[in-house]
Amino acid sequence: MPSSSGGKPETACIEVSGPDVSIVLTQGAINIWLGRKLEKALISRIFLIISQIDGSAEHEKEILCRFEEISEFENNGYILTSYARKGEVYRAIFVVPFSNCRALERFVESISMETEKEDVKITIYWRGGRTRMNMIKEELSRLNCFSTPSTV
DSSP states (O other), X not given: OBOTTSSSBOOOEEEEEOSSEEEEEESSEEEEEEOTTOOHHHHHHHHHHHHHHOTTOEEEEEEEEOHHHHHHHHHTTOEEEEEEEETTEEEEEEEEETTOHHHHHHHHHXXXXXXXXXXXXXXXXXXXXXXXXXXXXXXXXXXXXXXXXXXX
């Protein structure tokens, strides 16, 4: 599909991947696969890169917790969007804003704990276009854990 300037076609997605992590960047979402036992420092760096390039990026996270814990998540920057009782616990849906350092730190900690048990897939919503997609690709390439990125 041609761009508005009539030049090169608009980039639909960019993928960067390595043996333990794969990231697919599109204009509205970033889909991330993190392999088991991926180092916390690398997880943190990936999410920090995303937050620095687009502070409006966010992730919707479902958490099963006691009612009292909901305010603890809110105090750490998570934004509660809904909750409902599910047996003895509550199913709470939060938005994790990447613009909030505390929320991002807690999110990275939870993802790190999840990758100790299993592979993790995450979708992050953002306002990325071709320029931001390329910026993230360039920053991620500096981490030396990805093979050659591809553009579709």
